[in-house]
Amino acid sequence: MAPRTRSKHDVVVKPKFLFCCKCFRTSLKRAENSGLGGPLRIDCVMDAESSILCKQCSGRKAICETFPASMLGDCYDFAAILESCKDFWKATDETGNEYWADEIKSAVFRSQIKLAKGLMAVLEAHRRTHGFTETKKEQSKNVRLVILYLTYRYRFANDVQDIPNKYEKFLAIRRSLCIAVPYPGEDGTAQQWNDYHSVGFLRLLPGDVGYIAWASARIAFFESVCNAIEDHYGPDANTDPAEVEEMTEDFHSRLVEWESVYPLAKPKV
Ligand SMILES: [Zn+2]
Ligand SMILES: [Zn+2]
Known part of the structure; x- marks a missing residue:
């Protein structure tokens, strides 16, 4: 039988914040290993006419x-932060030269990766908290409980069935x-x-x-970019007094x- 071909749209869509978490992981790993200079991009492509994948x-x-x-709101905030960084790579001064030094771009890229890793860690913890995923230890424990249920009609399965409703x-x-907030519609x-x-969109709440980990990751991101700007452009002890x-x-x-x-206010932690 001939392999099924994936019918595609003429125009592919790359979601800016509703990307697939698997593509988020892949893009992050690629960015960490690439040695390239950024910016961090989450490459998720929706190109199929009749597939939800x-x-x-x-x-x-x-x-x-x-x-x-x-x-979703936290993911939206993450995407908004990445978007706010694009001028580090695009801005030029009045003479047409790049406005930001390569050192700043590298620092922003490294900070973007740390921010993404922070969000990823929180995402995994959130998924486990709500029963979307399990650690290997929990999986083996649950397998043992299911075997126990099958053997002794233990009522563990009711809890498993309840998970989606609980969420x-x-x-x-x-x-x-x-x-x-009302849907803005076409004229919004x-x-x-x-x-x-x-x-x-919903976001994590205090407690x-x-x-705290996600709030701290955002604070660390913002501050690390400030520090990089100060380190590179600010005067130090060796600066000529005439240039200070x-x-x-x-x-x-x-x-x-x-x-x-x-784009975001500084969170209180
Ligand atoms: Zn996917
Ligand atoms: Zn994807």
Whole structure:
């Protein structure tokens, strides 16, 4: 039998934040091992006409893994942070030269990888907390319990069947805490769409597993970029006194630029 071919759209779509978690892992691993200079890109491609699978999962005969609905806002924030960094690679000065030094690009790229690893760790912990996935230890424990159930009609299976309902109930409670933002529709402005996406999605809350880790990862990201800018452009003990004022001005304006494009408020931890 001839192999089935995947019918494709003429235009491929690369989701900016609703990417498949498996592509997130692959892209992160590739970025860590590539030795290239960034920026970090999550390569997930939706190109099929009649399949719900992304290109990578289709090729691997795997099932896509979506971000849990209870963390969509965190994923959106992560994508917004990556987007806010694009000028480090694109901006030019009035003479057409690159505005940011290669050292800054490398520092931002390294920080992006750390941020992504932080989100990945929190994602895995969140999935385990809500029963989406299990550690190898838990898997072997559950296998033993299922064997016990099959042998003695132990009622362990009821708990397993309850898991999706428990998560749905958790989502319903969380959604009731959200501020309702109406769907902007065709005439929605960019601001309305941003509000819809940034406010309407669920995020981890203080007290949730991983909340502090994710908040800390975002703080560390923002601060590490500030530090890189200061280290590279700010005056130090060896700076010629005649250049200190000009360097300080340049360093401050670069810092203000970075702060103005960074999309999130600093979380309190
Ligand atoms: Zn994908
Ligand atoms: Zn996928």
